Every structure is written in structure tokens, then in C-alpha cells.
Amino acid sequence: MIDKRPIGVFDSGIGGLTVLDILMEKFPNENFIYLADTYNCPYGEKTKEEVEKITIDNSLFLNNLGIKALVIACNTATANSSSLINFVDVPIIGVIEPTASCAKSITKNRNIMVLATDLTISCNSYQKYLNDYFVTAVKASEFVKIVEEEKSEEESFNIINNKLKDFQDKNIDTIILGCTHFPLLSKHIQKIFPNVSLISSGIATALALEGKITKNKEKNKQSLVVFTTGNKEELLNKIKWFKRKIDYMMEVTI
Numbered sequence: 001m002i003d004k005r006p007i008g009v010f011d012s013g014i015g016g017l018t019v020l021d022i023l024m025e026k027f028p029n030e031n032f033i034y035l036a037d038t039y040n041c042p043y044g045e046k047t048k049e050e051v052e053k054i055t056i057d058n059s060l061f062l063n064n065l066g067i068k069a070l071v072i073a074c075n076t077a078t079a080n081s082s083s084l085i086n087f088v089d090v091p092i093i094g095v096i097e098p099t100a101s102c103a104k105s106i107t108k109n110r111n112i113m114v115l116a117t118d119l120t121i122s123c124n125s126y127q128k129y130l131n132d133y134f135v136t137a138v139k140a141s142e143f144v145k146i147v148e149e150e151k152s153e154e155e156s157f158n159i160i161n162n163k164l165k166d167f168q169d170k171n172i173d174t175i176i177l178g179c180t181h182f183p184l185l186s187k188h189i190q191k192i193f194p195n196v197s198l199i200s201s202g203i204a205t206a207l208a209l210e211g212k213i214t215k216n217k218e219k220n221k222q223s224l225v226v227f228t229t230g231n232k233e234e235l236l237n238k239i240k241w242f243k244r245k246i247d248y249m250m251e252v253t254i
Contacts, residue, residue: 003216006225007209008062008090009071010035012043013148014235015181016073017242019095022202023071023209024224024244029216031223033065037254038230041148043076044117044141044179051080051119056087061227061254063088069213071205075099075178076117079125091212096120098204099176100129106197107174110134113167113196115189116178117141126178136170138163140179147181150238160188172196184241227252 007030009020020034037058043051055077059070069091072078078094085092103112110133114126118139127135140163146156174197177183183200190198226249228235236249 003068003214004031004220005066005068006031006033006223007069007071007213008033008035008059008065008067009073010037010058010062010077011074011180012041012076013038013144013181014238014242015144015147015179015184017239018180018183018200019071019073019202019205021242021244022206024222026203026206026210027215028222029218029220031220033062033067033225033227035062035252036226036228036230036235038148038228038235040229042117042141042144043074044119044144046119048080048119048123051076052083055081056084057254059084059088059092061252063090069093069209071095071209073180073201073205075120075125075180075201079120079123093205093209093212095180095201095205096125096178097129098208099178099199099201100126102204103174103176103199104130104133106199107133109171109173111170111172111174112136113138113170113172113175114178115140115143115164115175115182117144120178126176136167136172138167140182143185144179144181147184148238156185157188157191160185161192164189164192168192174199177201223247225249229254
């Protein structure tokens with residue numbers, strides 16, 4: 001029997017679509033609901049208390065739509081979701097622990113950079129999973145704005161290069177893109193670190209989700225519903241790179 005209940009996914013904006021894209025590929029018979037909380041973007045510059053409340057509110061919104069699992073496609077929200085188990089009655093999958101585990105399996109010299117929002121770094125979210133590794137933690141909340149504000153290629157590279165160029169001689173062999181917006185900047189980051197492995201959250205999170213739900217084995221025409229707390233026309237203009245079919249989109253207030 002097919003369980004057509006959707007999998008709920010949310011992020012502060014469009015970054016989580018980098019995770020959703022891989023989830024939809026790996027779970028072709030599952031339905032999805034995505035919440036782009038652009039009203040509250042960026043999370044990484046807010047307080048822990050603010051992000052925890054936003055995370056609970058967004059999760060309750062998705063939970064009340066009858067989802068069968070919740071994916072927090074946001075590192076900052078994952079870092080501030082410890083109380084969520086008291087509010088949501090479905091499996092919860094965050095992005096931090098799976099992504100850290102992936103980085104540990106990839107690094108050769110145990111020298112890892114964590115590139116994330118200010119709050120994710122301040123919470124020691126990745127560092128606690130990498131305590132036996134040499135970690136360079138870099139606060140980069142401004143990178144979220146590069147994506148959300150659709151800055152030019154040249155301006156984007158200059159901002160990223162100014163932030164990261166001083167780390168080029170640190171013998172780093174692996175960089176965790178510890179914000180789901182950052183894979184959209186990977187070509188710029190790779191240009192600065194041409195011989196470094198970039199680790200994003202999508203595949204690692206898909207593997208974690210696989211362990212929490214029973215996948216539909218029967219064929220099901222996959223559907224995607226998108227909600228946004230911002231303007232849906234602005235959102236559509238920002239996600240032209242996202243090639244998945246959106247069956248329905250709606251603005252909401254949470």
C-alpha cells in the first residue's frame with residue numbers, strides 16, 4: 001500500500017531547495033511539501049531563542065499538514081531544534097550530523113573547514129561532531145545574502161574571496177558547506193580552493209531520511225507543493241535554476 005503522505009522540508013529561503021532536489025531524486029515515489037520561510041531570512045543573524053521559535057512554528061505548520069517525516073533543510077534551524085521532539089510527532093531529520101559524518105569519511109588529513117552562518121558556528125554545531133579533527137570554523141552569514149539578493153557573479157566572487165583567501169595556506173582538504181544556500185556558491189568556493197573536497201548536505205541527509213521512513217516501492221506520481229512566507233513571484237524568479245515541477249505554490253503567514 002502506498003503511503004502518500006508528503007515529506008515536509010523547510011529552510012529560511014531558497015537554500016533548502018539544494019537538499020530538496022536530491023531528496024526528490026532519491027525518493028521518486030514520495031510526495032513533498034517545501035516551506036521557504038523568506039519572511040524570516042536570514043536565520044543566521046538572529047538569536048538562538050528567535051531561531052528556536054521559528055523552527056518550532058515552521059515545523060508545526062508542516063506537521064499539521066499531515067506529513068510523514070520532517071527534514072530541516074537548514075543548518076541554523078537544525079542547530080536550534082533540540083526541543084522540537086516535544087512538538088512534532090513524526091521522524092525529524094536535521095542536516096548537521098549526517099553532513100559532519102560525510103566530511104569525516106572524505107577527509108584525508110583530518111583538516112576540515114566548516115563554512116556556515118554566524119549562529120551555526122557560535123552554537124558549535126559542527127565542532128561537537130568533529131572534536132577529534134582540526135576544524136577551522138568560519139562565520140559567513142553574508143554568503144546567504146549573496147544568494148537571496150542575487151548578486152552578480154563578479155560581486156559574489158569578490159565577497160567570497162575576501163572572506164576565504166587568507167585560509168588558502170591552511171592545508172585544509174575538506175570544506176563543509178554548512179548552510180544549504182552555500183552549494184549555490186560552490187563554483188566560487190572551488191575556484192579559491194581548487195584541490196579541496198566540498199561537502200554539502202543533500203546526499204548525506206537523503207541517507208539519513210532513508211533510515212527513518214519506509215520508502216514507497218510502488219509507483220507514485222511525485223508531487224511538490226511549495227509554501228512561502230514571502231512573495232511567491234519573487235521566489236519563482238529566484239529559483240529558475242530549480243528544475244523540479246512545482247504543482248502548487250501559495251503564500252502563507254506563520
